[in-house]
Amino acid sequence: EVQLVESGGGLVQPGGSLRLSCAASGFSFSSYWMHWVRQAPGKGPVWVSRISSDGSIITYADSVKGRFTISRDNTKNTLYLQMNSLRAEDTAVYYCARKGPSPYGLDVWGQGTTVSVSS
Amino acid sequence: QSVLTQPPSVSGAPGQRVTISCTGSTSNIGAGYDVHWYQHLPGTAPKLLIYANSNRPSGVPDRFSGSKSGTSASLAITGLRADDEAEYYCQSSDSSLSLVFGGGTKLTVL
Numbered sequence: 001e002v003q004l005v006e007s008g009g010g011l012v013q014p015g016g017s018l019r020l021s022c023a024a025s026g027f028s029f030s031s032y033w034m035h036w037v038r039q040a041p042g043k044g045p046v047w048v049s050r051i052s053s054d055g056s057i058i059t060y061a062d063s064v065k066g067r068f069t070i071s072r073d074n075t076k077n078t079l080y081l082q083m084n085s086l087r088a089e090d091t092a093v094y095y096c097a098r099k100g101p102s103p104y105g106l107d108v109w110g111q112g113t114t115v116s117v118s119s
Numbered sequence: 120q121s122v123l124t125q126p127p128s129v130s131g132a133p134g135q136r137v138t139i140s141c142t143g144s145t146s147n148i149g150a151g152y153d154v155h156w157y158q159h160l161p162g163t164a165p166k167l168l169i170y171a172n173s174n175r176p177s178g179v180p181d182r183f184s185g186s187k188s189g190t191s192a193s194l195a196i197t198g199l200r201a202d203d204e205a206e207y208y209c210q211s212s213d214s215s216l217s218l219v220f221g222g223g224t225k226l227t228v229l
Contacts, residue, residue: 004164035218044121044222045165045208061217095165103171105155105210106218109164 002026002108004096009113016086016117022079022096022110030054030074033099035106036081038092038115046092049081050099064090086117122147123209123221130227131199139224141192141209147219149190152212156185156194159206159223168207169194196226204228 008020022034036048049060049070058070069082079096093112100107124142131137141154148154156169167176169185172192184195192211196203209221 037218037220044125045210045220046121047218047220050218059216097165100167100170103153103174104176105153105167105170106157106165107167107170107176109157109166111162111164 004098004108004110006094006096006110006113009094009115011116011118012086013119014087014117017082017084018086018115020081020083020094020096020113020115022081024077024079024098027098027108029072029077034072034079035097035099036070036079037095037097037106037109038090039095039112040089040092043092045095048094051079083115086115088117091115091117121222122213122219123211125207125209125221125224127222128225128227130229132229133199133201135199136195136197137199137226138196139194139207139209139226141194141221143190143192143211143219145190147190147211147213148187148192150214154185154187154192155210156183156192157208157210159208161206165208199228201228 003025005023035050039045051070067085071080095112097106098108153171157165158168159165172187173185182198206223
């Protein structure tokens with residue numbers, strides 16, 4: 001079964017750090033671009049970052065640039081999101097998602113992990 | 120405020136047809152970028168429903184259809200069923216190749 005499972009969310013104080021993980025199974029992880037998307041309570045989804053299949057191409061939303069770092073370990077079939085200098089507005093459910101082959105959109109999503117930034 | 124605009128809610132009786140609009144701009148949908156649609160039930164993983172404006176992934180019933188024109192796109196659902204009740208999101212890209220989403224539309228089956 002094709003699956004993505006996020007972990008690592010939790011409650012953190014403003015200015016703190018968290019590292020999210022996304023474990024992939026059931027497909028050739030190293031062949032796909034991967035994305036992080038977040039959704040704040042009561043809001044629509046917002047794209048956070050993407051990484052190419054080999055990790056050589058990375059882009060970020062302006063709102064997280066310089067604070068978040070996306071990475072992947074294709075030997076462990078795992079995607080990561082290192083989040084530093086967290087702010088209250090980073091509070092959201094964070095989803096990892098697979099970019100399907102063109103012209104597909106994000107064809108596989110995880111169930112999300114919740115990040116709460118509060119003092 | 121989301122980049123793409125969707126109505127907050129739509130509703131219909133079982134068996135009826137509903138449409139959900141997604142309005143963008145010349146920077147995203149109108150620039151020729153594809154529109155994708157997702158179905159999301161709370162606590163579950165979002166599901167790709169329509170890709171590249173009007174295509175259904177394998178396993179998605181033909182009750183779901185998509186279209187795109189100019190700076191807008193639409194999702195149509197015919198033969199409404201109780202289990203269609205969910206949140207629906209549109210998604211496209213912009214000139215910086217960032218992904219942009221709509222704010223979501225809550226479908227209620229009466």
